[in-house]
Amino acid sequence: MFNPILKKTVLFAAMAAAATGACAAAASAADPIRIGSVLSVSGPAAFLGDPELKTLQLYVEKINAEGGVLGRKLELVHYDDGSDAAKANSFTKRLIESDKVDVLIGGTTTGATMAMAPLVEKASLPFISLAGAVVVIDPVKKWVFKTPHTDRMAAEKVFEDMKKRGINKVGLLSETSGFGASGRKEAQAVAAKYGITLVADETYGPKDTDITAQLTRIKSAPGVQALFVFGLGQGPAVVTKNYGQLAMASLPMYQSHGVASDEYLKLSGKAAEGVRLPTPALLIAGALPAGDAQKPVVTNYDKAYKERYKTEPSTFGGYALDALNLSVDAIKRAGGTDREKVRAALESTKGFVGTTGVFNMSPLNHMGLDLSAFRMVEVKNGDWQLLK
Known part of the structure; x- marks a missing residue:
């Protein structure tokens, strides 16, 4: 039998539910991301x-x-x-x-x-x-x-430049951090693809304040033509200062994109002169051609x-x-x-x-x-x- 009271109750409940849902949706839409x-x-x-x-x-x-x-x-x-x-x-x-x-x-x-x-x-x-x-x-x-x-891309870009310059014997110096350890692994993996032989393979800790011993060993490695450093933060700047102190300018230094910052230049000082590295476009924004996307x-x-x-x-x-x-x-x-x-x-x-x-x-x-x-x-x- 039809019950008008029941119908009215159900209608009110439905309206209340709809109103509640609408309020919740409005609140959700207003919530910050x-x-x-x-x-x-x-x-x-x-x-x-x-x-x-x-x-x-x-x-x-x-x-x-x-x-x-x-x-x-x-x-x-x-x-x-x-x-x-x-x-x-x-x-x-x-x-x-x-x-x-x-x-x-x-x-x-x-x-x-x-x-x-x-x-x-x-x-x-x-x-x-x-x-x-x-x-x-x-x-x-x-x-x-x-x-x-990625670090793999950085290693490839660096080795590509070295190959173009006739460099094929390289001393690798990497940080024991996650980035440095991975970079070392990737550099080892892609070196042969570019005709590069790693004649030295040294590491340093991210908090080390003197890396002259490792650099000295690289400097004396047989036939070494360039130095490739894989690290980030303050460590690569310490490496660069020590490199300057050891008068290693005749051995071109390459760094990874882990130092692509003006802060690296400030920390390294004059010893950074001549350092080469791969970087995003931001670092040389003013030098980009007008048509660059x-x-x-x-x-x-x-x-x-x-x-x-x-x-x-x-x-x-x-x-x-x-x-x-x-x-x-x-x-x-x-x-x-x-x-x-x-x-x-x-x-x-x-x-x-x-x-x-x-x-x-x-x-x-x-x-x-x-x-x-x-x-x-x-x-x-x-x-x-x-x-x-």
């Missing part, structure tokens, strides 16, 4: 992590001032791991469990990134690393992406960073900017912060022009850069000069 970061703002890797954080802070503010993303503000939640991988792991847990971030950017160093990766994989959280080692994305991890070129991106970043912080930007800050912009682009294409949709959008990124290069990602490539994204530079008169 939470960008988590773990960076090495202090400790040996500080000159990488400090500009990374400053860049994220600057551009989160700029994006919010322009209306946010999909009508929602960005909120940056960041922690300083002090260049300690164990702390990076701990802060990642906090960002996932307590802060409930939508995307994670960070892992200034390879060690920090690899300590974070298992946690984001378990939590199914999109994570864009700022570390250089190829191990970050090879083998491919479902939720892990990266913006810097990256020129507007790097010059705009250069201008914005200088205006805000009254100092030169670094390629490491550029890695952070690319990670943030890739995240925003993926969120827009995903239509929100659904993690799987954002991850899939990142993975399908094509033709994205950043400070580091043009990104073309795929299910098999969670970085999306090729060797053309690297430019070879040399230190001339205390500044960077693009090599032809």
Whole structure:
């Protein structure tokens, strides 16, 4: 039998449920998009992590001032791991469990990134690393992406330049950190491809203050024609100073992109004169031809960073900017912060022009850069000069 009271009750319940759902949707739409970061703002890797954080802070503010993303503000939640991988792991847990971030950017160093990766994989959280080692994305991890070129690419770009100059006997000096150890492995793996023989193979610790013993052994290696240093942070600057003290200028020094920063020049002083290395376009923004696709991106970043912080930007800050912009682009294409949709959008990124290069990602490539994204530079008169 028809019951009008029952019908009215059901109708009210349906209306209440619809109203509740509408309120929840409105609240969700108004909630900020939470960008988590773990960076090495202090400790040996500080000159990488400090500009990374400053860049994220600057551009989160700029994006919010322009209306946010999909009508929602960005909120940056960041922690300083002090260049300690164990702390990076701990802060990642906090960002996932307590802060409930939508995307994670960070892992200034390879060690920090690899300590974070298992946690984001378990939590199914999109994570864009700022570390250089190829191990970050090879083998491919479902939720892990990266913006810097790999150490393998750096070794290939350096050996390519050496081959062009008739250099085939090289002394390798690498840091025992995650980045340095991986770089050593990759350099060993690709040397033969370019006709390079490693006639010396030395290592140093990231906190070592004197590396003259290793350099002396390399200097006396039979037939050595050049020195290739793989490290980041303060260590390569110590190497460069010791290199100058030992008067090794007749032995050309190559560094990796782990030192592509004006801070390296400041720390190394005159001893850096003549050093060659592969770098993103940002380091030589003014020297890029007018038709270069990256020129507007790097010059705009250069201008914005200088205006805000009254100092030169670094390629490491550029890695952070690319990670943030890739995240925003993926969120827009995903239509929100659904993690799987954002991850899939990142993975399908094509033709994205950043400070580091043009990104073309795929299910098999969670970085999306090729060797053309690297430019070879040399230190001339205390500044960077693009090599032809």
